[in-house]
Amino acid sequence: MPTTTRTVTWSGANARRIGRQGLATPVPASPTAVPDLAATMLGAHAQVLSAAELSLGLRIEGATRTDVRTALWQERSLVKTYGPRGTVHLLAAGDVPMWTGALSAVPGRVGQQGAGIRLTAEQTDAVVAAVGEALTGAQLTADELTEAVVARTGSWAGDLVMPAFQGMWPRWRQATHTAAHRGVLAFGPNRGRQVTYTNPGAAPMEEHAALTALVRRYLYAYGPATPQHFAKWLAAPRGWANDLFAELARSAVLEEVRFEGVGPAWVTAGDTEFPEPGDAARGVRLLPYFDAFGIASQPRELLFPGKASERALADGQAGNYPLLLVDGAVAGVWHQRRSGKRVAITVEPLGRLTAGQLEELERQALRIGGITEGHAELTVGTVTVGPHA
Known part of the structure; x- marks a missing residue:
């Protein structure tokens, strides 16, 4: 293992992360700004698509939700x-081979379904092949895809055995994430209120090359970090992440540093320049639900100091509340409610804001109005809704 070369302060690491993600100064608008930003962030969480639109739009000069939708559809x-x-994200199309190669290599959890429900390895392979074939050049709803998979595999794939929401899903759907991680399934445009799926047609990168690329990109955006940080972000086994980082360190892909508040941590070899203490993050920012910065930045107790850990986390989990950042730390929560073109934004600071910070907050609210193509109205007060409301 390389010896420790330097100490990285929390303020330096935090300022570098914020700067690289367009949160200090939004990146200039360009024809490739949206996918480039998605690549730098390592994806925008899109379980709620409007949150992904905000995550990307806030980081690009003058961007709106239409720009994100245009890039996507x-x-x-x-x-x-x-x-x-395993959560829905907007990923840069050029990164899909890296993602599918890497995610396919992450050890999966065994036995999530009961013995009478669970797909065998052979059945999983058959379903993935059927999904890939059915979706090539097509956009199918879940029901249409079920018909296509059953026709190609057998009636067993359509057995309604998986409890889901208010009903039961067919057996094959437990392989949905596997099909996505093998590169044969992604979301298509909604057909009315119905979700559709399609085949993105991007062959996965070789697994080791993909994992190496993903670790390097993760450390560029969120380093320094430990294998445990990486494992938590990726929802991967800690032991597997330890082995991966050790191998990359032996290959001189990674370089060890001492990270304030953490101890030994890693950066990509040679990527050891950090802002000086006097260049710490400054300014006021509003980040939406499940923004990548709040999810991936560690150690969490430094990003969510004091009262922020109680107010802005839900059972220790980040992302369930939109975040107010002040000088690089979580300093409150916020909520928006839309009615027509009106976007009512309520911000709850955990401490007193200066006059200058209130002016910045007003500009952030107006920016959110611009991204959502509405008219923002700001209220500083108590957010009464619960997490992920």
Whole structure:
């Protein structure tokens, strides 16, 4: 293992992360700004698509939700699919081979379904092949895809055995994430209120090369970090992440540093320049639900100091509340409610804001109005809704 070369302060690491993600100064608008930003962030969480639109729009000068939708559905420079932690993300289309190669290599959890429900390895392979074939050049709803998979595999794939919401799903759907991680399934445009799926047509990168690329990109955006940080972000086994980082360190892909509040941690070899203490993050920012910065930045207790850990986390989990950032730390929560073109934004600071910070907050609210193509009205007061409301 390389010896420790330097100490990285929390303020330096935090300022570098904020700067690289367009949160200090939004990146200039350009034809590739949206997918480039999605690549830098390692995806925008899109279980609620409007949150992903805000995550990307806030980081690009003058961007709106239409720019994100255009990149996703018309230019196809973004792909909506299952990304890190098995959750829906907008990923840069050019990164899909890396993602599918890496996610396919992450050890899966065994036995999530009961013995009478669970797919065998052979059945999983058959379903994935059927999904890939059915979705090539097509956009199918879940029901249409079920018919296509059953026709190609057998009636067993359509057995209604999986409890889901208010009903039962067919057996094959437990392989949905696997199909996405093998690169044959992604989301298509909604057909009315119905979700559709399509085949993104991007062959996965070789597993080791994909994992190496993903670790390097993760450390560029969120380093320094430990294998445990990486494992938590990816929802991967800790032991597997330890082994991966050790191998990459032996190959001189990674370089060890001492990270304030953590101890030994890692950066990509040679990527050791950090802002000086006097260049700490400054300014006021509003981040939406499940924004990548709040999810991935560690150690969490430094990003969510004091009262923020109680108010802005839900059972220790980040992402369930939109975040107010003041000088690089979580300093409150906020909520928006839309009615027509009116976007009512309520911000609850955990401490007193200066006059200058209130002015910045007003500009952030107006920016959110611009991204959502509405008219923002700001109220500073108590947020009364619960997490992920």
